[in-house]
Each structure stands twice: as C-alpha cells, then as structure tokens.
Amino acid sequence: MTGAASLNQAPTTGRFAPEPGAAPLRRMVAAQSAFETRQLLRNGEQLTLTLIIPLLLLAAFSLEPLISFGGGYTRIDFLTPGVIALAVMSTAFTSQAIATGFERRYGVLKRLGATPLSRAGLIAAKTLTVIGVELLQAVIIVIVAAALGWSPDAAPAAIVVVPLLILLGTAAFSGFALLLAGTLRAEATLAAANLIYVVLLGVGGVVFSLDKFPVGARSFLQALPTGALSTGLRDVLANGVAFPVRDVVTLAVWAVISITLAARYFRWE
Amino acid sequence: MVKRYGPVTAIDGLTLTARRGEVTAILGPNGAGKTTAIEVCEGYRAADSGTVRVLGLDPARDAAALRPRVGVMLQAGGIPPAVPAGEYLRTLSRFHKKPHDTAWLLDIVGLSGSAKIPYKRLSGGQQQRLSLAAAVLGRPELVFLDEPTAGMDPQARHATWDLVTALKGDGVGVILTTHFMDEAERLADHVIIIDHGRAVADGAPGKLTGSAGQLRFRAVAGLDIESLLAALPADSAAKESPAGHYLIEVPSGVIEPALLAAVTAWCADRGVLPSSLQIESRTLEDVFLELTGRELRS
Numbered sequence: 001m002t003g004a005a006s007l008n009q010a011p012t013t014g015r016f017a018p019e020p021g022a023a024p025l026r027r028m029v030a031a032q033s034a035f036e037t038r039q040l041l042r043n044g045e046q047l048t049l050t051l052i053i054p055l056l057l058l059a060a061f062s063l064e065p066l067i068s069f070g071g072g073y074t075r076i077d078f079l080t081p082g083v084i085a086l087a088v089m090s091t092a093f094t095s096q097a098i099a100t101g102f103e104r105r106y107g108v109l110k111r112l113g114a115t116p117l118s119r120a121g122l123i124a125a126k127t128l129t130v131i132g133v134e135l136l137q138a139v140i141i142v143i144v145a146a147a148l149g150w151s152p153d154a155a156p157a158a159i160v161v162v163p164l165l166i167l168l169g170t171a172a173f174s175g176f177a178l179l180l181a182g183t184l185r186a187e188a189t190l191a192a193a194n195l196i197y198v199v200l201l202g203v204g205g206v207v208f209s210l211d212k213f214p215v216g217a218r219s220f221l222q223a224l225p226t227g228a229l230s231t232g233l234r235d236v237l238a239n240g241v242a243f244p245v246r247d248v249v250t251l252a253v254w255a256v257i258s259i260t261l262a263a264r265y266f267r268w269e
Numbered sequence: 270m271v272k273r274y275g276p277v278t279a280i281d282g283l284t285l286t287a288r289r290g291e292v293t294a295i296l297g298p299n300g301a302g303k304t305t306a307i308e309v310c311e312g313y314r315a316a317d318s319g320t321v322r323v324l325g326l327d328p329a330r331d332a333a334a335l336r337p338r339v340g341v342m343l344q345a346g347g348i349p350p351a352v353p354a355g356e357y358l359r360t361l362s363r364f365h366k367k368p369h370d371t372a373w374l375l376d377i378v379g380l381s382g383s384a385k386i387p388y389k390r391l392s393g394g395q396q397q398r399l400s401l402a403a404a405v406l407g408r409p410e411l412v413f414l415d416e417p418t419a420g421m422d423p424q425a426r427h428a429t430w431d432l433v434t435a436l437k438g439d440g441v442g443v444i445l446t447t448h449f450m451d452e453a454e455r456l457a458d459h460v461i462i463i464d465h466g467r468a469v470a471d472g473a474p475g476k477l478t479g480s481a482g483q484l485r486f487r488a489v490a491g492l493d494i495e496s497l498l499a500a501l502p503a504d505s506a507a508k509e510s511p512a513g514h515y516l517i518e519v520p521s522g523v524i525e526p527a528l529l530a531a532v533t534a535w536c537a538d539r540g541v542l543p544s545s546l547q548i549e550s551r552t553l554e555d556v557f558l559e560l561t562g563r564e565l566r567s
Contacts, residue, residue, distance in 0.1 A: 011377045011431050013438030018410040021366030022337040031363030035356075039349060103349065111347030114311060116337040116364045116407070269313075 022116030032117060032125035037132055039099070046095050049197070050137060054087045055144055061207050062148050073238055077152070080145040081233035082206040087137040088166055089204070089226050092130050092173035094197040100126075100181035101189030109268050119268075130170060138166075155242040162236055165244075168251035169229040175258025176225075182266030205230035222247075225254045270319030272305050272466075279305040280316070281466035287459065289324075289410075292433060292443045294457035296450065296553060302466035303446035304344055307415050310444065311341055324411060337365070340409035342400045344416050348388045354399050355384030358406060365407035378402045379428060393420035401429060405436065412436060414445040418452060430456055450553040454478075462557055469560045478551040482524040484517040484532065486543035500535045502528060515543075524548050 022028070040046050062076040103109050112122060142150075152158075180189045202208065204226030210218045221227040232247030272280035279302045287293035295303050309316050312328035312335065321328055326335045348357055355375060362368035375381045378398040383391060391399065397420055404412050414433075418426040433443055433456050447453055453460050454474045462470040462477070470477050490512035497517075498507050505528070506518045517524075517532065529548070536543050 011428070011435040013435045015369075016405065016408070016436050016439040016441055018338075018439070018441055019367050019408040020338040020410055021407075023364050023366055028364045031360050035352075035360040038356075039352060042351065106348070106350060107343060107346035108349050110313070111341070111343055111403075113313065114336060114339070114341035114343075115361065118333060 025118075025121055028117045029121050029125045029128065032112075032122065033128040033132070036099075036125060036129040040095065040129065040133060046099070050087065050090045050095050050133060051140065054083045054090065054137065054141060057086070057207055058083045058141065058144060059148065074149065074151075076145060076148045076150045077238050078209070078234070079207060080141070080150050080152070081237045082230045083145075084138065084141055084166070085169070085204070085226060085230035085233055086201060086206045087141060088134060088169050088229060089173055089200060090197065091133045091137065092170040093177045094193045095133075096126065096130060096174060097177035097180045097193040098190050100178060101184070101186040101193075104181060104268065105186035107269075113268060127174070130174060134166065134170065152237045153240045154237050155240050157242045158236045161243055161248075162233065165229060165232045165236070165248065165251065168248065168255055169225060172225045172251055172254035172258050175255060175260075175262045178262040178266055179258060182262060182268075200224065200226040203227075205234070223250055225251060228254070270306070270309060270316040270321055272302075272309060272314065272316050279466055280309070282319075283463060283466060283468055285461050285468060285471070287442065287444050289442050290437070290440045291458040292437050292445070292456050293459045293461065294453035295444070295446045295461050295463060296448065296453045296557070297446075297463040298448060301463045303448075303463060304415055305466075306463070307413055307444065307446055311339070311413055312336075337407065338410045340404035340407060340412040342397075342404040342412070342414045342417055344419070347400065348396070348403075350389035351387050353385045353387055354380055354391065354395075357388065357399065358402060361403055361406055367408055368406050369408065371406070374402045374406060377432065379425065394422050394425045397421055398425060398429070401432065405432070405441075409441065411442040411444070414443065416446055416448070418447070418449065426452075450557075454553055460553065462553070462560065464557075464561050470556060474553060477556050478553060481551050482519045482522055482548065483551055483555075484524050484529065484546070484548050486515050486532070486546040487513055488515060488536065488541050488543050489513065492539070492541065497532075497535055500531050502531075518551075 040050075058076075058079055062079050100109075109122075113119070117125075177193070180192055184192065200206070203213075203221050204224065205221065206226070210221050210227060210231060213221060222231050228247040228250035232244040232251070235241035235244040235247070270280050270283055271278070281302075283302065283306055285293075285295070285306070295306060297303050305314070308314050309321055310323050310328055312332045315329050323335060324338055328335055355371065358371040358374065362371050372381065372384075375384055378401055380395060380398055380402070383395060388396060388399065397417065401414070401417055404414065417433075418429050421429065430452070433445070436443055437458075443456075445456070457474055460470070460472065460474050460477055461468050490509070492509065492515070494507050494509060498505065501507065501517065502519070502525075504520055506520070507515065509515050517528070519528065533543065
C-alpha cells in the first residue's frame with residue numbers, strides 16, 4: 001500500500017493550531033516503561049535470555065545429578081539463589097545492554113531526545129522496566145523452585161536483605177550495561193554482553209559453587225558483581241545469614257563505579 | 270553560526286532567520302550543511318560559535334522548555350524497528366499535554382491500514398510519514414522536518430505538502446531542509462540556499478528567481494549563437510549549455526510572442542527542428558547554478 005491510495009482524509013487547516021505542552025513526568029515515565037516492557041516481552045531472544053535459560057538451568061540441574069554441590073544443601077536449595085542472581089544479571093546487564101545498544105544505533109535515543117521526556121525521565125523509565133521484569137522473573141522462578149521442592153533457610157531479615165541485594169546488583173549491572181551500550185557499536189555490545197553473560201554464568205557462583213575454585217580465584221570471583229550477588233543471596237536464602245556485609249558492600253561499590261563510568265562515557269548518538 | 274567536525278567546517282558562518290508561522294526551506298546539495306544547521310537548532314549539537322535562538326530560547330540551555338513546543342522529524346530512523354506504527358504514536362502521545370488523536374493522525378498520513386505493521390516492514394515512504402506524524406503529534410508551535418519527502422512516491426509527497434500547507438495555515442512554523450527545488454518553490458515563504466556551510470541566497474522564492482522570462486529548447490549542438498542573438502530583440506541573452514541545450518533570457522521579464530516567432534523562424538532558416546521548447550520563469554535550480562556553478566542535485 002503506497003501513497004494516496006490509502007489517504008482517506010486530506011490534512012486540512014483548522015486542526016493543527018499550536019497547543020503544545022509536556023505531559024506530567026509520571027505519565028511520560030509510565031508510558032515509556034510500559035512501551036519498553038512490551039518490546040522486551042515480544043522479543044524472543046530477550047525472553048530466552050531473561051526467563052527460559054534461568055528456568056532451564058533451575059530445572060535441569062535440580063532434577064539431574066549432573067554435578068555435586070556439596071555443603072549439605074539440597075540441589076534446589078543451592079540452585080535457586082544462584083538462578084535468581086543470573087536472572088538479575090540477564091535483565092539488568094545483558095538484555096539492557098543489547099536493547100540500549102540497538103536503540104542508540106537506530107537513533108531511538110536521539111529521537112527521544114527531541115520529545116518532552118527528559119534524559120532523567122528516560123533513565124527512570126528504564127529502571128522501572130528492569131525492576132518490573134525482575135519481579136516477573138522472581139515470581140516465576142520462586143513458583144518453579146517451590147514446585148521442585150525449594151525450602152529456603154532464611155532469617156526474617158531476608159525480607160529486606162534480598163530486595164536490597166537485588167537492587168544493588170541491578171544498579172551495578174545497569175551501570176555496566178549502559179557503559180557498554182553507550183560506548184561500543186551495537187554489534188560489539190551484543191557480542192560483549194553475551195560473552196560476559198556466559199562467562200559469569202560459569203564462574204559467577206550461579207550453578208557451580210565458588211567453593212570449588214582455588215582460594216585466590218574464589219576471592220576474585222566473589223568480588224565480581226555476579227559472584228557477590230549469588231553468594232550474598234545464597235548466604236541469606238540457604239545459610240540463614242542475616243546480613244552478608246561483604247557482598248552488600250561489594251555490590252554497592254560496583255554500583256557507584258559502574259554508574260559513574262556510564263554517566264561519564266555514555267554517548268547518546 | 271559556525272560548526273566544525275575536526276578539520277571539516279560543516280557550517281561556516283551561516284546566518285538564518287525563520288519567522289514564526291512561516292515555512293522556511295533550507296535548500297542545498299548533499300553535504301552543504303543542511304542537517305547540521307537544523308540539528309544545531311534542534312539542540313542536538315552546540316555550535317562552536319555564534320548565537321542560536323529558537324522561539325526566543327537557547328536550544329542547548331533551554332532544552333527542557335523548548336522540547337514540548339517543537340516537533341522534530343529526523344532525516345532517518347529514530348523508531349524501534351519491531352514496534353507497530355500505531356503503538357509507537359500512542360506511546361509518544363502520552364508525552365504531550367494535548368496530543369492529536371493518533372488514529373486520526375495515522376489516517377491523515379495515510380497509515381491507518383498499517384497501524385499494526387512493525388516499523389521495519391513499512392516502505393521507506395511509509396516510515397517517513399510515520400516520522401512526520403510523530404513530529405506534529407504534540408500540537409507544536411514549530412516543526413523541523415529534515416528532508417521530509419526523501420524516498421516518498423509522488424502521491425505521498427503531495428500529501429506531505431498538503432500537511433505542511435495545513436500546518437502553516439494554522440500558524441505552525443515549519444523549517445524544512447530539502448534538495449528538491451519544486452518542494453521549496455511550492456511550500457516555502459522563505460528560502461535559504463546553502464552551499465559549503467554558507468548561505469548563498471536568502472529570500473522569498475519569487476524574489477530569488479526574479480521575473481526574468483526564459484525560453485529553452487533543444488536542437489543539434491553547435492548552432493551559431495551570434496546569429497541567433499542578431500535575430501532577437503536587443504536586450505535578449507542566449508547561450509548553449511550544455512551542448513544542444515539552448516537558453517534565451519529576457520532580463521526585462523517577458524517573452525513576447527514575437528520573440529518565439531523569431532526563434533522558430535531562425536531555426537527554420539537553418540533547417541533545424543527545435544524540440545522540448547519551453548517558456549518559463551527562472552527556477553531556484555537556475556539560481557543555484559548561477560551562484561555556485563554547480564547543479565543542485567549533483
């Protein structure tokens with residue numbers, strides 16, 4: 001269908017009198033966040049990354065004695081905190097880096113810069129999107145884990161500490177996602193974000209315990225955002241630790257570093 | 270304004286004024302600095318020197334105040350490829366206080382049958398029209414259109430011209446870039462021709478082209494221009510450029526019937542049949558050629 005064949009009305013004077021004005025910030029942020037969430041849920045690769053892979057790992061490693069976790073955990077009790085950490089990384093880091101990289105490439109960020117939505121508003125919308133998807137992931141993972149026999153051993157403080165760990169992890173991962181997406185070409189961002197995801201899936205304490213690594217390597221891996229998040233969540237949800245100080249501090253430091261770098265080096269075009 | 274990219278000076282001391290409620294066309298060949306000039310006005314890049322005011326505001330410093338009042342159509346892209354046209358407009362409409370009805374606007378730009386089609390599957394012209402709709406969605410006071418009809422088929426171009434005319438009728442200012450002379454001549458109240466980052470001409474299209482009458486024809490190359498001039502009224506000018514293309518101009522303005530008769534009689538004396546004989550006034554293309562020595566669309 002081209003051209004006038006599909007023109008039903010001619011644009012006429014009398015309909016275009018200027019009456020400009022920005023909508024309230026809350027409405028803009030909500031609209032943009034809903035828009036981004038719909039795009040994410042429609043995108044097969046993104047869904048694979050954020051939902052299917054974590055659930056497959058949860059099911060496969062808990063049902064099949066592929067590896068021995070040791071440490072007196074049941075398989076599902078060991079796996080669930082690690083898979084939650086993976087889900088957070090996949091949404092806040094990998095998926096966000098790829099989506100933002102392509103938004104930058106397609107001029108979407110540039111075009112948004114000409115709308116009444118400010119940059120701060122856009123960042124708020126992206127944050128809401130990530131948190132919304134994480135909540136969806138958490139609900140699904142908890143339901144599947146419960147069905148597989150998950151029984152967390154957690155102190156009451158976990159109700160506050162688990163969201164705190166996830167929020168700090170999200171902040172740290174988001175900063176790195178935007179740093180990648182805002183400095184590299186879209187294809188390079190895609191490759192780097194996926195590579196980092198796979199490597200940290202292996203050595204981030206997600207399905208393989210960091211205790212299996214030599215001591216020096218273990219300290220290093222637990223100092224990475226994924227290692228800190230998985231270890232912290234496992235301490236709280238499987239070991240009954242009230243407050244994993246080291247991991248909380250590690251994630252907070254990463255959050256400050258990554259967001260500072262992203263704010264400094266992010267290029268909108 | 271002046272804008273440099275490394276050693277390249279994209280905008281070299283350009284001064285332009287677009288009045289409120291008028292259509293201003295920035296005309297020039299590719300690489301002349303049209304997009305750079307418009308993007309400085311849109312606040313996307315800061316000029317290295319000079320002063321830019323849009324609706325009385327500094328586009329860089331007062332961006333937050335200016336953005337809601339201005340509509341922007343980028344030269345390309347800006348829309349996520351997988352998003353359906355209608356959903357894109359509905360989302361953007363939530364950013365504005367009193368947006369147009371998106372279904373009506375889709376209809377106006379001829380996309381009502383394509384509302385559910387993802388952006389990437391629209392034709393180039395349809396993508397342009399969606400981008401145009403997005404630019405006027407928020408009832409702006411001023412619209413920037415960067416090559417709005419590039420890639421459009423003729424009907425879509427005419428529909429776009431109708432929309433620009435309607436905007437102007439309602440007092441919306443339009444600043445557009447183009448390398449189509451007919452577009453500038455038809456739409457613009459004010460034309461700025463730029464080349465190598467400078468304005469080489471500035472004024473109403475009629476004023477720029479003047480009223481000089483022209484007679485053009487084609488014939489075999491190498492006819493004797495001197496003898497042709499001798500057969501014409503005293504104030505006429507004639508030249509052959511390029512070979513086989515003849516141009517006769519009357520600076521006083523009017524091509525009289527007697528001049529046409531003189532030209533055809535002169536041709537008949539030589540057994541030459543003129544073809545594509547046209548009588549017209551000067552175009553912006555002629556103005557550009559005269560000022561720069563180059564074709565606009567080269």
